[in-house]
Amino acid sequence: xxxxxxxxxxxxxxxxxxxxxxxxxxxxxxxxxxxxxxxxxxxxxxxxxxxxxxxxxxxxxxxxxxxxxxxxxxxxxxxxxxxxxxxxxxxxxxxxxxxxxxxxxxxxxxxxxxxxxxxxxxxxxxxxxxxxxxxxxxxxxxxxxxxxxxxxxxxxxxxxxxxxxxxxxxxxxxxxxxxxxxxxxxxxxxxxx
Ligand code: AMP
Numbered sequence: 001x002x003x004x005x006x007x008x009x010x011x012x013x014x015x016x017x018x019x020x021x022x023x024x025x026x027x028x029x030x031x032x033x034x035x036x037x038x039x040x041x042x043x044x045x046x047x048x049x050x051x052x053x054x055x056x057x058x059x060x061x062x063x064x065x066x067x068x069x070x071x072x073x074x075x076x077x078x079x080x081x082x083x084x085x086x087x088x089x090x091x092x093x094x095x096x097x098x099x100x101x102x103x104x105x106x107x108x109x110x111x112x113x114x115x116x117x118x119x120x121x122x123x124x125x126x127x128x129x130x131x132x133x134x135x136x137x138x139x140x141x142x143x144x145x146x147x148x149x150x151x152x153x154x155x156x157x158x159x160x161x162x163x164x165x166x167x168x169x170x171x172x173x174x175x176x177x178x179x180x181x182x183x184x185x186x187x188x189x190x191x192x193x
Contacts, residue, residue, distance in 0.1 A: 014125075
């Protein structure tokens with residue numbers, strides 16, 4: 001069985017954690033653009049040097065770079081039978097790039113899930129996470145910018161996927177295990193499970 005899932009939601013909604021759990025349920029890889037970029041920053045690669053400033057400001061990395069990174073990753077053999085995309089697409093240009101990539105291979109997304117958590121809650125979560133993980137973009141100022149970018153550029157994508165009949169919304173305000181079960185339950189109808 002193949003399953004192609006996009007996980008949307010504001011920063012701090014728990015996308016990263018849940019993407020890994022969902023991917024293991026459906027036996028597909030997690031593809032997280034944020035993780036890929038952070039690994040490149042850590043290793044000081046050419047890509048890392050190109051993206052570090054955007055990440056630290058809370059701005060989107062340019063589409064040209066992001067789309068190329070994702071196409072490269074999706075083309076790897078383990079993603080042929082499916083994936084959970086965490087943090088991509090984030091604007092209309094990225095939606096178009098993903099559509100093209102999938103259309104070229106004659107496949108489609110099964111479901112886009114939006115994890116819904118209000119801004120005040122995600123802000124508190126990210127401030128707590130800052131003390132544990134030490135992410136350079138979990139500062140009060142960058143958190144505010146990332147939320148603004150999400151509201152302006154990414155949240156509107158939900159409508160595109162509603163119109164395609166593949167959007168599911170999940171309330172992300174619950175214990176981690178409970179949210180995972182909600183996500184699995186939301187995916188099932190779209191994958192014939
Ligand atoms: P995340 O871990 O998903 O919150 O991503 C951390 C940062 O990486 C974001 O604030 C952006 O600077 C960058 N980033 C991650 N995914 C994307 C994307 N799809 N498009 C542009 N920038 C991204």
